[in-house]
Amino acid sequence: MTMNRSMQPVAILFFLFVFLTITSVHFSFCNANHDVVMCMESERQALSAFKQGLVDPSNRLYSWEVEDDCCKWEGVVCNNLTGHVLELHLQNPNTSFDFDYELYGYWFKRSALRGEINPSLLNLKHLKYLDLSLNDFGGIPIPSFIESLASLRCLNLSEAGFAGSIPHQLGNLSSLRFLSLKSLNFDFGFDFSSMYVENLQWLLGLSHLEHLDLSYVNLTKAPNWL
Numbered sequence: 001m002t003m004n005r006s007m008q009p010v011a012i013l014f015f016l017f018v019f020l021t022i023t024s025v026h027f028s029f030c031n032a033n034h035d036v037v038m039c040m041e042s043e044r045q046a047l048s049a050f051k052q053g054l055v056d057p058s059n060r061l062y063s064w065e066v067e068d069d070c071c072k073w074e075g076v077v078c079n080n081l082t083g084h085v086l087e088l089h090l091q092n093p094n095t096s097f098d099f100d101y102e103l104y105g106y107w108f109k110r111s112a113l114r115g116e117i118n119p120s121l122l123n124l125k126h127l128k129y130l131d132l133s134l135n136d137f138g139g140i141p142i143p144s145f146i147e148s149l150a151s152l153r154c155l156n157l158s159e160a161g162f163a164g165s166i167p168h169q170l171g172n173l174s175s176l177r178f179l180s181l182k183s184l185n186f187d188f189g190f191d192f193s194s195m196y197v198e199n200l201q202w203l204l205g206l207s208h209l210e211h212l213d214l215s216y217v218n219l220t221k222a223p224n225w226l
Contacts, residue, residue: 037083039070046123047076047085053118058111060093077129084126091156092134112136112161117143124149131156133180139163142181142195147172158182158213166195166217171202176209183216197222 051064063074070085071078077087094111113135121127127149133156142162146155147169155173158180166181173179183195196218203212 037071037078037080038068039076039078039083039085043083043085043124044068044070046120047073049120050118053116055114057114060111061113079126082126085124086126087129088124088127089129089131090135091131109136114138114161116140117146119143119145121146122148126151128152129154132160133158135160137161141165142167142170144169146170149173150175152176154178156180158215159184163195166197168199168202171205174205174207176206178211179206179209180211180213181217182213183218194218196220199223 047064047070051061054061061074063072064070067073070076071083075089076085077089078085090113092112113132114137117132117137117140121130122145128151130146130149130152131154138161140162141164142157144167146152147167150173152173153175155170155176155178159182161184162181170179181195194216197214198221200219200222203209206212
């Protein structure tokens with residue numbers, strides 16, 4: 001069927017109207033689903049308090065001071081929809097120097113975070129991943145309050161300068177899939193003491209655990225082997 005010439009402009013205008021309407025609706029829909037979600041203010045304050053307890057000689061957490069949105073901070077991963085902090089990747093970035101131990105030790109120490117672990121982390125109720133590995137916490141014990149980070153699925157504290165007894169309270173982290181508490185087995189001038197366990201029964205509470213690393217942890221004080 002051929003279209004009357006007088007009808008063609010009307011048809012063109014009609015199709016143009018439909019096209020623009022659909023495009024406008026689609027554009028609005030896309031914008032509604034891609035609004036910028038900033039981090040929760042309470043969680044930003046918790047991270048700021050945590051940073052205040054740290055010594056950062058290489059200033060690798062500089063973005064934590066200049067950027068308002070903590071979801072844009074170095075090492076922080078947030079949920080794109082809710083803004084809740086999900087992951088903290090704060091491992092030492094300098095970890096490989098082809099076994100040049102002198103050079104490795106220099107950069108390891110220079111880029112390692114030191115200080116204390118502030119319990120303000122407990123305000124990160126949705127935290128699933130915490131990696132503090134290869135830092136230099138100078139022989140302080142692993143904080144027992146970590147047991148209250150109930151959403152944790154990955155906890156990596158390996159070779160981070162923790163010392164003393166591994167708290168049995170870690171057995172309350174029933175959602176853990178990955179746990180690495182590997183102790184440092186060589187000295188770069190840090191005042192490290194060996195980590196040890198007084199019992200292993202707490203591991204029974206980690207029913208979902210898929211990976212466990214207790215390398216170089218002193219197990220001889222644990223009388224009740226699994």
